[in-house]
Amino acid sequence: MPENWIAHAPFLAVLVSLAATPLILLASRRPNLREFWTLLAAAVKFGLVLSLLPAVRAGGTVEQTLLTLAPGISLGFRVDAFGLYFALIASGLWILTSFYSIGYMRGNSEEKQTRYFASFAVSLSATIGIAFAGNLLTFILFYELLTLATYPLVIHKENREAIRAGRQYLAFALSAGLLLVVGSAWIYAQTGSLEFEAGGMLSGGDHPAGMMRVVFMMFLAGVGVKSGIMPLHSWLPAAMVAPTPVSALLHAVAVVKSGVFGVIRMVGFVFGPEAMGAYGLNLVLAVFAGVTVILASLIAFQQTNLKKRLAYSTVAHLSYVALGAALLTQAGFTGAILHISAHATMKITLFFCAGAIYVHTHKSEIGELDGIGRSMPWTMGAFIIGSLGLAGLPPINGFLSKWFLLQGSLDAGLLAAMGVFLLSGLLNAAYFFPIIMRAFFRPSPAGEKPFGEASPFMVVPLCLTAFLSVALFLFPNLFVNLYDLAGLAVSGITGGEGTP
Amino acid sequence: MNWKIEIVLYLLLLANALLALGVRNLLAAAVAATAFTFTVALLFLSMGAIDVGFTEAVVGAGIVGVYFIAAICQTTRKSRD
Amino acid sequence: MTGDHSVVLIPVIFFTAALLVPLCRRGSRRWPYWVALVSSLLGVAASGEALWRTLSTGEAIHYHLAGWRPPMGIELIADPLSAFFCLLITVVTVFVLWHGRSLVESETPGKAVPFYSCVMLLLGGLSGILLTGDLFNLYVFLEISSIAGYALVAIGDKRAPVASFRYLILGTIGASLYLLGVGFLFMTVGSLNMGDIASVLQTRAMSPVEISALLLIVLGIGVKMALFPLHGWLVDAYTHASSTATSLIAPIGTKVAAYVLIRALFYLFDTDLVREGIPVMNALAVMGAVGMLWGGVLAMAQTDLKRMLAFSSVGHVGYIALGIGLASPLGFIAAVLHTLNHSVMKAVLFLICGSLRQKLGDNALDSMNNSLRLRMPWTMAAFTLAAISMIGLPPTAGFFSKWYLVLGSLEQGKWHWVIVIVLSSLFSVVYFFRVLERVYLRPQEGAEEEPAPARDESRPSMLAPVLILSASLLLLGLGNVMIVNHLIRPMLPAGF
Amino acid sequence: MVDFIHDNYAYWAIMLLLVIGLYGMLMKKNLIKKLIGMVIFQNSIIILFVTAAYKWGATVPVVDPGRSTDEIANYLNPLPHTLMLTAIVVGVAIVGVGFAIVISIYRNFQTLEEPELLERMK
Incomplete structure (x- = not known):
């Protein structure tokens, strides 16, 4: 029965990569089998997520309750447009990342590959869980699982630096998780429910203003760690010591995107635009996010290590999403949600490129990249697409989201936000342009022979993501109707008409 | 039965207790402690708790006294305080 | 037929076994172990049956010893609370004995007979405490279990007797204070039967003598429970006793x-009076909260795993005290649930x-490094899961007792307790990840020259109980609602 | 004045004994002295119970042909007495365990003084 399948699909989608984990662990001595399991799980997961699309596009939700977690709160999934949107991005890019990791890990003959693939699978499980979570407690459960699952990825290299970064990551993320728990407990004590509600579960009620602000700060800190909002971002560049596919995963797919996903869940579904505006909470969020955008872009400008520069650029772009949500307008939300996917495809492209360069040539400093574009034209071509998109130029999907964000700030009358977006766009161009210049217009260092492209396992995924970035601009509804889903999600949050 | 006797017994108890804790020779302390428990037994008798008094005399004073002596023989007789 | 007697059977089984163990020494070296294990299994069955019966009928089981009716005679009562605790301690004992079969012989050679005898005595005393309906009888059982406890601690390493002696002194003070409190109650109420006293105390205001009785009882039991300023005996005793x-x-x-x-x-006592008339509940909560922080801070400073766990x-114990101190249904649930979770x-x-001690020779954190993850992967996985549960991450058991505790504090608007809970959780993150980092990440010294260590897992009889218990942490977490609704809610006292 | 002493002297004395016992257990450095303190402490609690059961003018709880058995005030309450029998035995058992431990400490460290013990344990 197809209906039955769909009713169980959310749980199965979460379960499939968890179930793959023991298989991956058992196959530790046989790399081919192990990677077969990874890819199979990725494909099955994407298929399951996809199977939910028709029901959700029709404007419905798919709900599934597994068991009761605490009195009045169940371990339950509720797939709405926004959750499905995020799940589609995450599971779709997992397939590409898996292919790429295989090339990267083998090319670099990394150790502990089994642990890497296993944690990777668990992380994806947790990400889909976060996307589909129907209430705050389920959300927190997967949020903490994600923290634990990504810890082995952050400390993958096991040197002193990596361990320090891991410690910092754990300290931040677990404290944030605790704050989330406390905040949710307060909400539960106030409203007696933790179910997410489009438009906000706290809106409409009469709550003490001071308490609302404190709890909002708790939530902000809670989701702020994973989404790298400024005073809490420092683990992110530090986690750069992780191998590159991990960076791609951390920065484009799983961890940080679950962070900004959490920000929008918080703004749109927990507090609600109405209450946010009434208590002035959106301004708090806007200030934090705006400052992060500018400062992170400036810091990115000063980095000489390619991956570090990309990391700070990520910090800035995550706050685009938060700032967009803080605008509380329809266009603002649309821009924020679209930027999740836009940044995902673009930034994953850039990290794939950085990784391919590193594996192939062992170059990680920007100063070493002279003339590399002639040896690796495909890789660097993809890099150009990614960086132009991040700067917000057409015809790349970054332009689309930025357009909505700008329109949203106009609607909200927040010219400061508009200024932030424009300034950051310029800074983006300024810190990516020198890299492209070096790669294509500087001569190669004397005595270096052209070394050609990296392994196809790496080049094909990165070209695909670059292609996706362009394609999603030209046809935003391509393949999986991301644009429609975003519209549906926004109309749920603001209660208005979806597609602007 | 006579409260004057009881007061005397109580005073004796206090004196024995202080003595047992005060002397440096552990054997002397043991003797004082045994005397203490024996006084307790007398006190019980005077309060009409004959059964308790006899048990205290036999078990409390007797066996505990033996314990003390045995332990001190196995270890040392000197104490710093 | 056994139905009526299952309540009295529990302590009787253990006391009989305590006598049987030394007697059957002549049979075979293994006999004491099997006697202990079989009697714990019987204890599990009897307490499980009692729990099931009291839950299904909704009434407590009263057993009058030798047929004498209270308040003259002594009665044993199995209500959901006591039967549940009985089941808990017997189940834990079964797992510990299962695990300890070879360990007891290797760690304390030649002392297996007194060891198992003391274990049985301890269990008899503890189950007596749980089941008795008489305050003085409770004191006797308390002392029996304490004697067994002192002896058990003393059978340890070279320093164990010193730790045990300190435990003995403090434990005796605690028990004596409790007895003093009982004496005061007896002087004013004239009864020792709990139901009798409760029916008197809950109908009238308390006199100063009864208030001091309450304070003495709380103080005395506080020592036994290792409540914060009274915990001095616990750490050394846990560190130096055998594993x-x-x-x-x-x-x-x-x-x-x-x-x-x-x-x-x-x-x-009358709960409302205890909560509002005299600030006993508040004092308990404060002691619990300070203990949570104190234990956490000192645990972070330890260099020995066992000592660290003792501070934790x-x-x-502070969590449990805080839950009791909230004096609300949610606090009660949190306290009982945390008792269960923390035991496991x-x-x-x-x-x-x-x-680890069997493999490494000691529990020093310094001797742990990443060779352990290769040598004992399963044991370490169980350790990780238990550590995560101690920290309190969902969906493990530890999270949910904290969740109820936070809800209970918020219900009364007591934010300061929430802050304490958050802080103490952060402390536990620090001290557990310190260990996990060593186990999984710290390279072995001179590892380059040596070949990778081979798999050297502990034997199945030691691994299985560890794995089962740690897996049950997940089950306890996911099934917490069932436990709360079907087990703990029936325990709530009538006034709630 | 006499009345006051008359009514309360027992409790005052018992309180003093309790304090002395506690002092011995906690403050004395010698382990055997600690045990002596324990004996004093336990015994004073037992005295308290027996005192609480004592009534002026009553006799031992054995039927006396010369007194009416209907009048409760004629006889002492025997319940605390029986309880104290148990308490005495329990107390002695604990002291016995204490001595066993003390002897094994002495075998391990050749001292009974707490400061030296802590020194030698390092």
Whole structure:
């Protein structure tokens, strides 16, 4: 029965990569089998997520309750447009990342590959869980699982630096998780429910203003760690010591995107635009996010290590999403949600490129990249697409989201936000342009022979993501109707008409 | 039965207790402690708790006294305080 | 037929076994072990049956010893609370004994007979405390279990007798204070039967004598429970006792004292009066909160795994005290649930201490490095799971007792307790990840020259109980609603 | 004045004994002295119970042909007495365990003084 399948699909989608984990662990001595399991799980997961699309596009939700977690709160999934949107991005890019990791890990003959693939699978499980979570407690459960699952990825290299970064990551993320728990407990004590509600579960009620602000700060800190909002971002560049596919995963797919996903869940579904505006909470969020955008872009400008520069650029772009949500307008939300996917495809492209360069040539400093574009034209071509998109130029999907964000700030009358977006766009161009210049217009260092492209396992995924970035601009509804889903999600949050 | 006797017994108890804790020779302390428990037994008798008094005399004073002596023989007789 | 007697059977089984163990020494070297194990299994069956019966009928089972009716005779009562605790301690004992079969012989050679005898005596005493309906009888059982406990601690390493002596002094003070409190109550109420006293105390205001009785009882039991300023005996005792003794005493000893506290504060005295008239509940909460922080801070400073876990026990006793101190249904649920969860978690952790001690020779954190993850992958996985549960991440058991505790504090608007809970959780993150980092990441010294260590897992009889208990942490977490609704809610005293 | 002493002297004395016992257990450095303190402490609690059961003018709880058995005030309450029998035995058992431990400490460290013990344990 197809209906039955769909009713169980959310749980199965979460379960499939968890179930793959023991298989991956058992196959530790046989790399081919192990990677077969990874890819199979990725494909099955994407298929399951996809199977939910028709029901959700029709404007419905798919709900599934597994068991009761605490009195009045169940371990339950509720797939709405926004959750499905995020799940589609995450599971779709997992397939590409898996292919790429295989090339990267083998090319670099990394150790502990089994642990890497296993944690990777668990992380994806947790990400889909976060996307589909129907209430705050389920959300927190997967949020903490994600923290634990990504810890082995952050400390993958096991040197002193990596361990320090891991410690910092754990300290931040677990404290944030605790704050989330406390905040949710307060909400539960106030409203007696933790179910997410489009438009906000706290809106409409009469709550003490001071308490609302404190709890909002708790939530902000809670989701702020994973989404790298400024005073809490420092683990992110530090986690750069992780191998590159991990960076791609951390920065484009799983961890940080679950962070900004959490920000929008918080703004749109927990507090609600109405209450946010009434208590002035959106301004708090806007200030934090705006400052992060500018400062992170400036810091990115000063980095000489390619991956570090990309990391700070990520910090800035995550706050685009938060700032967009803080605008509380329809266009603002649309821009924020679209930027999740836009940044995902673009930034994953850039990290794939950085990784391919590193594996192939062992170059990680920007100063070493002279003339590399002639040896690796495909890789660097993809890099150009990614960086132009991040700067917000057409015809790349970054332009689309930025357009909505700008329109949203106009609607909200927040010219400061508009200024932030424009300034950051310029800074983006300024810190990516020198890299492209070096790669294509500087001569190669004397005595270096052209070394050609990296392994196809790496080049094909990165070209695909670059292609996706362009394609999603030209046809935003391509393949999986991301644009429609975003519209549906926004109309749920603001209660208005979806597609602007 | 006579409260004057009881007061005397109580005073004796206090004196024995202080003595047992005060002397440096552990054997002397043991003797004082045994005397203490024996006084307790007398006190019980005077309060009409004959059964308790006899048990205290036999078990409390007797066996505990033996314990003390045995332990001190196995270890040392000197104490710093 | 056994139905009527299952209540009295539980302590009787254990006391009989305590006598049988020395007697059957002549049979075979293994006999004492099997006698102990079989009697614990019988204890599990009897307490399980009692629990099931009292839950299904909804009434407490009263058993009048020798047919004398209270208040003259002594009665044993199995209500959901006491039967549940009975089941808990017997189940934990079964797992600990299962794990300890070879460990007891290897760690304390030649002392297996007194060891198992003491274990049985301890269990008899503890189950007596849980089941009795008489305050003085409770004192006697308290002392019996304490004597067994002192002896068990003393059968340890070279320093164990010193730790045990300190435990003895403080434990005796605690028990004596309790007895003093009982004496005061007896002087004014004229009865020792709990139901009798409760029916008197809950109908009228308390006199100063009764208030001092209450304080003495709380103080005395506080010592046994290792409540914050009274915890001095616990750490050394846990550190120096043998691995099996620690993994037995740590999960169940302090919990039974917590039970006495719950029994006294919620059933014996008038809860409203205790909460508002005299700030006993608040004082308990404060002691619990300070203990949570203190235990956490000191646990972070330890260099020995067992000692670290002992300090963490001080902290977790604080959680239970805080739950009791909230004096609300949610607080009560949190306290009882945390008792259950913490018993299982601490059992796993201390059992793993034992397994490690067998392989490494000690529990020093310095001797742990990443070769362990290759040598004992399963044991370490269980350790990780238990640590995550101790920290309190969902969906493990530890999260949910904290969740109820946070809800309970918020319900009364007591934000300061929430802050304390958050801080103490952060402390536990620090001290557990310190260990996990060593186990998984710290390279072995001179590892380059040596070949990778081979798989050297502890034997199945030691691995299986650890794995089962740690897996049950997930089940306890996911099934917490069922436990709360079907087990703990029936325990709530009538006034709630 | 006499009345006051008359009514309360027992409790005052018992309180003093309790304090002395506690002092011995906690403050004395010698382990055997600690045990002596324990004996004093336990015994004073037992005295308290027996005192609480004592009534002026009553006799031992054995039927006396010369007194009416209907009048409760004629006889002492025997319940605390029986309880104290148990308490005495329990107390002695604990002291016995204490001595066993003390002897094994002495075998391990050749001292009974707490400061030296802590020194030698390091």
